[in-house]
């Protein structure tokens with residue numbers, strides 16, 4: 001899809017140093033700034049890795065023909081123009097990115113809470129597990145007062161894994177309920193031992209695991225409060241007034257991977273409308 005070109009607009013590219021001041025935050029050299037007029041539209045998905053720019057995006061501002069991104073460290077920032085931008089990042093980085101361009105959406109995004117969690121993965125010889133439940137895992141309700149909130153029986157869930165480690169049971173324990181951050185402040189060894197001790201009577205474990213690994217996921221899970229759907233609607237309405245901007249990810253329509261993919265498809269459907277209709281300003 002080729003874009004038109006506004007007559008008299010400055011040329012694209014070049015190696016001059018550009019300083020764009022806005023709230024004192026914008027200062028960078030041009031990266032692969034504006035694509036040539038016959039280039040296909042540039043759509044940047046923030047959070048999915050930008051070709052050739054493995055760096056965080058620190059700012060976004062609107063242009064008549066799309067958006068401009070500030071990419072990279074403060075010492076070596078690059079400006080990147082795009083016809084459309086999809087922040088596919090968690091709500092708080094998305095809020096910071098949209099603060100200048102769409103302040104009302106930024107405020108709504110900042111209001112979405114996140115819970116931190118940790119995963120304890122453990123391995124036992126099959127004979128040490130006397131009661132292996134059917135299925136791929138189970139949830140443990142908060143009313144039980146335990147540390148572990150969910151268990152994935154990894155070797156039951158993924159056949160390929162069972163094939164890789166025959167005679168071994170691998171389990172993944174999820175820890176970290178909203179408001180129970182203190183549980184996560186233990187050292188790795190202590191956290192792992194506590195999780196394994198909690199699982200021992202459930203699986204009828206006859207010994208300690210042969211290996212454990214703890215992984216932390218700080219602010220990894222968005223928490224949908226009452227009114228979340230209305231909040232998401234307000235975010236999308238605010239963005240609808242900004243052609244070429246759409247959001248997607250776990251903050252919106254569900255935290256599971258299938259829901260994230262669905263929100264990405266929805267974002268992908270909205271941005272081309274703008275991309276096809278807008279002239280390239282150089």
Ligand SMILES: Cc1cc2nc3c(=O)[nH]c(=O)nc-3n(C[C@H](O)[C@H](O)[C@H](O)COP(=O)(O)OP(=O)(O)OC[C@H]3O[C@@H](n4cnc5c(N)ncnc54)[C@H](O)[C@@H]3O)c2cc1C
Nearest residue numbers: 046047056057088089090093217220249250255256257260
């Ligand atoms: C421990 C754990 C286990 C899970 N298990 C399952 C499961 O079994 N099944 C399931 O369906 N779901 C599971 N989920 C949920 C699911 O994995 C997540 O909700 C989903 O991956 C989120 O995808 P996302 O693209 O929205 O965000 P992310 O995967 O968090 O991707 C966002 C990306 O944006 C990047 N980023 C952030 N800020 C910037 C910036 N300013 N500039 C550039 N990049 C930036 C981040 O580095 C990150 O790479 C699990 C989640 C966790 C935490």
